[in-house]
């Protein structure tokens with residue numbers, strides 16, 4: 616039977632892997648203890664779940680388990696990293712450096728720091744979405760406390776040169792933070808080899824549950840972050856509040872599955888994405904890819920169909936869950952600031968959209984997407 620809808624918006628969120636759900640269930644039922652209860656078995660078994668997850672998460676990035684702090688998601692991790700670093704280091708090093716194409720939560724947290732009197736530099740990117748290392752080199756000084764550059768962009772999928780960025784930060788004595796919500800578990804990451812001090816991770820981008828994430832603080836540098844949530848001293852005092860063992864166990868299991876299946880999954884997605892791209896380009900040869908064509912996560916395709924009416928295209932592809940080039944803020948659809956930052960004009964941004972594929976994406980869903988989009992293009996009297 617032909618399918619009637621397809622979810623191709625994996626950068627927005629991912630479905631929960633059933634194996635992850637199984638790992639979570641005991642902590643929602645019988646193993647309900649508080650991991651902070653040190654006096655009895657109920658507490659111990661919950662705490663043991665956190666330990667297992669810390670090991671699973673840290674293994675994926677070649678980190679130390681005790682340097683993983685569990686919290687509510689990448690938004691919180693990014694806030695903690697930036698505000699926590701500025702609070703602790705800002706007296707001597709009052710500046711923060713980030714990039715125009717970061718996720719809103721990094722940009723807003725950085726703006727908050729600026730409102731508290733710290734210096735903020737927001738760097739531009741090149742037309743391919745990648746940071747120019749010379750521009751970074753010029754911007755980072757001995758007064759820079761922390762530099763925040765995301766690993767894989769959530770809109771255009773480009774992979775930043777993390778290792779080189781980290782090397783520049785360290786040469787200037789600045790911490791390097793990366794928002795790896797879209798990269799963790801998908802591309803190889805190594806906090807040691809890549810000079811990464813702080814890394815933000817999200818559960819629901821890697822087939823885990825929503826409402827959980829982690830901040831990795833590389834040993835020696837973790838102490839420089841000031842907690843932003845005060846209370847019972849959980850997570851080594853870095854994030855107070857009773858941890859959620861079910862969510863954390865889910866994140867751990869999700870990380871372990873990603874690590875075990877990363878290479879194989881990447882290969883499969885590469886094939887699906889190549890077919891999708893080829894077929895769409897054959898319908899409309901003027902199609903352009905937004906963001907670098909090589910340094911990108913294979914599960915992301917952000918394309919522009921020049922001269923197409925984006926609103927009409929969207930109306931015609933109902934049933935196909937993809938994301939538009941216009942991020943809806945209030946009633947007015949403003950073109951994406953990320954596309955703006957790579958020089959895509961308003962008109963082309965409106966004719967752009969993002970397709971995200973992942974673990975559960977089937978051949979049939981790719982067929983469905985090709986059929987829907989091709990038809991929508993033909994409806995506008997263009998395309999082959």
Ligand SMILES: *Cc1c(COP(=O)(O)O)cnc(C)c1O
Pocket residue numbers: 626627687688689690691718720765767768769794795796797816817818819820826827828
């Ligand atoms: C999804 C996402 C976030 C926010 O993560 P949450 O866990 O939903 O708070 C931050 N940064 C990037 C790059 C993301 O893709």
